[in-house]
Amino acid sequence: MADKFRVGFIGVGRPWRTEGATGFGMAYSHAAGYAKLPDCELVACADISEENAKAFAEKFSVPATYTDYNQMLAEEKLDVVSICTWPHLHARMVIDSAKAGVRAIHCEKPMAVTWGEALSMARCCEERGVQLTFNHQRRFLEPFQRAKKLLKDGLIGQMKRIEGACDNIYDWGTHWLDMFFFFNDETPPEWVIAQIDARRERKVFGVPLENQAVVDFQFTNGVRGLLQTGDGADVGYANRLVGSEG
Ligand SMILES: NC(=O)c1ccc[n+]([C@@H]2O[C@H](COP(=O)([O-])OP(=O)(O)OC[C@H]3O[C@@H](n4cnc5c(N)ncnc54)[C@H](O)[C@@H]3O)[C@@H](O)[C@H]2O)c1
Structure with a gap:
């Protein structure tokens, strides 16, 4: 023992x-x-x-x-x-x-x-x-592991863009930010441009959240990304990877 x-x-x-x-x-x-x-x-x-x-x-x-x-x-x-x-x-x-x-x-x-x-x-x-x-356990789950393998195997060519959509940046978006790093081999970001709308008061665990947000960013390897949050942002996919061939 x-x-x-x-x-x-x-x-x-x-x-x-x-x-x-x-x-x-x-x-x-x-x-x-x-x-x-x-x-x-x-x-x-x-x-x-x-x-x-x-x-x-x-x-x-x-x-x-x-x-x-x-x-x-x-x-x-x-x-x-x-x-x-x-x-x-x-x-x-x-x-x-x-x-x-x-x-x-x-x-x-x-x-x-x-x-x-x-x-x-x-x-x-x-x-x-x-x-x-x-x-951030999602990177270990089967669907994401599979997506990463397909990416590595060249299914969509060279990755150009990563997208995510969810309810908010802080509580939910933290998972998608982690997944962006996962798909892009832990490459650091080069720049981020973001805007939030916080007109209505909204909190999770006592922490103020945005009502909606747009987060545009680029990694140092040139991969571009977009995270959208808030009402209506969830368009039915978790993450979308766009490559040179699909
Ligand atoms: N990884 C995920 O997918 C995922 C999913 C849900 C929640 N979370 C996160 O997990 C964390 C906990 O959420 P939860 O829903 O499991 O909480 P919970 O409410 O189920 O449990 C929290 C426990 O902490 C105890 N606690 C509070 N103050 C304490 C103190 N000073 N010392 C010792 N214990 C104390 C409470 O009594 C309670 O039993 C949050 O940060 C939440 O965002 C992560």
Whole structure:
């Protein structure tokens, strides 16, 4: 057992659409993943809701529960932490976990509420050699893996353009931005021109969102892109890849 990675969870929720759920209970998906890995051991979870922590611990046979995540970090000597709380808590929890000596942090998307928070999380982990990842899981799903393979196999020739459409940039668009990087081999962007319409108040997890947006951009390898969001933006496709031959 000593050679296994000790995994802990911050914010566990309840499974989506079950009694007491406040959201999607993403920690349940994370735990199901770790449980399949022979070198991981689920050792502790923390949630301000003791009932949620206990229910999660029972489901995944997690031996220790906490209502204070900092106490868990201090006592459990964790190698890996999954952070599955709401976005405004991500920065503080990532930084506390890194400072407590955790070696890898897998945090839910979206990364943070502000650019400044995102930078401080990344810097803190970089300085300490902590691996920091975010749960943009779509790139691992079969339809997207297949699309990437067809692209690599030259089905549409050389990629010229990537498009995405969804409800909003921050909560949903973060997945499509990740997919753009996935399809374009992690190439950095060269420029972005964007405009949002935020006339009506609209929030997700307390964070203000646009009503609609147009995001035009180009990557350093010349691939051009477009993300459209808001009412009516969803025109029935997730991502559209346009190449020199189709
Ligand atoms: N990757 C995806 O496809 C996907 C899908 C849905 C949600 N999410 C993201 O997952 C994150 C969590 O959303 P959710 O719907 O799973 O939430 P949830 O409401 O199901 O669970 C959040 C849990 O965090 C706990 N919590 C709150 N403050 C805490 C604190 N200080 N310490 C410890 N626990 C605390 C709450 O009590 C709750 O049990 C969000 O960032 C959301 O955007 C990602």
